[in-house]
Amino acid sequence: EVQLLESGGGLVQPGGSLRLSCVASGFTFSNYAMNWVRQAPGKGLEWVSTISGSGGSTYYADSVKGRFTISRDNSKNTLYLQMISLRADDTAAYYCAKRRAAAGVYHFDYWGLGTLVTVSS
Amino acid sequence: QSALTQPRSVSGSPGQSVTISCTGTSSDVGTYEYVSWYQKHPGKAPKLMIYDVSQRPSGVPDRFSGSKSGNTASLTISGLQAEDEADYYCCSYAGSYTWVFGGGTKLTVL
Numbered sequence: 099e100v101q102l103l104e105s106g107g108g109l110v111q112p113g114g115s116l117r118l119s120c121v122a123s124g125f126t127f128s129n130y131a132m133n134w135v136r137q138a139p140g141k142g143l144e145w146v147s148t149i150s151g152s153g154g155s156t157y158y159a160d161s162v163k164g165r166f167t168i169s170r171d172n173s174k175n176t177l178y179l180q181m182i183s184l185r186a187d188d189t190a191a192y193y194c195a196k197r198r199a200a201a202g203v204y205h206f207d208y209w210g211l212g213t214l215v216t217v218s219s
Numbered sequence: 220q221s222a223l224t225q226p227r228s229v230s231g232s233p234g235q236s237v238t239i240s241c242t243g244t245s246s247d248v249g250t251y252e253y254v255s256w257y258q259k260h261p262g263k264a265p266k267l268m269i270y271d272v273s274q275r276p277s278g279v280p281d282r283f284s285g286s287k288s289g290n291t292a293s294l295t296i297s298g299l300q301a302e303d304e305a306d307y308y309c310c311s312y313a314g315s316y317t318w319v320f321g322g323g324t325k326l327t328v329l
Contacts, residue, residue: 142222142322143308157316193265204253204312205270212264
């Protein structure tokens, strides 16, 4: 059974840092590109970042570029999101989602339950 | 990237059909055949319902269908059931390994 379990969320002050983790199981982790998608309170979903199966390629939304870093450890089946210089508008539930690392595959076939990040003083 | 435009809410009675629209631009929906739809119940993970505009993953009832015309994609749910009540989000690939989502539509089954 596929499982994606996010952790690391919490309350952080503006300007602070946080590292999110997503532990995967039930599939061959390295065969999948992994993604972070967030949802601010009362808002829609927003794609945040993508990392290739090998970890060699990363992509970011303009809203987080330069502040967030996505990474993965395929030996631990774990995805990370390092967040620095956090702002109030980064407050959201953060979901990890997997996407098969194959040509022509551009949808997210399984998501985790999310972890909540609150940026507030 | 601006969010795709969805109606904030739609509603229908059990057994009826509803259609949710998703309007983007020529940079996303209008260019790529990679529109997907996700269902989200409160407190649960988003679930893939439609991918590549009109493809259904295994396990998704054939009551769910998708289509696209120009810059607008649509999700149609026929034979509405109580368990279909949820938030629905469209998503389009926007090139260069970036994606754009819609603001979400709340479906109420009356």
